[in-house]
Amino acid sequence: MSQQEIYQIAHQLKQQGKTPSVALIKSQLSVSMPLTAIIKGLQQWQKNPALGETKAEQPAETAAPADTNASADIATLNQQVTSLRQQVATMKVEIDELKNIIAELKAK
Template identity: 45%
Template structure:
């Protein structure tokens, strides 16, 4: 997540909690240390357009954590093969019908 996006998100969270977003409150919630000027600029941008948190997109997506719902490559290939097997059979049937 970009630092600007994080600042916007924190400001929006604070506003949702009925707190006035301030530089100090934002700095306290940041996941990384940022220069004061960057936090001030981000807060000012958010104050000028509070919906910026909704419209801005993070620069870097966080990778998904592997869990029981994550499929391995072999499982995906197997599922694909199962899905296309009937299609292959249909193609062969149609080829035979044409011939």
């Protein structure tokens, strides 16, 4: 699945009064994951236990900035796509010009 599943399992184990460990998390995963991924996920969760909280457990305030950030990210990506399309169009014109020059040189 994902790192989020590791965070959620660690959070659930902590709520049950258990100390999250690689073995406990591995035993509860819905899909087998490499040990390195489990270890990394557990370490990240230990640094920030809030990662394992479900959306219902998180305060409503934290959801709003994410939406704002997502909108800003989308706008930035749209600008980048527009810029890249313009660059591709310019390059196509240049390629056509080079093809014409090559054809002229071959004709000589």
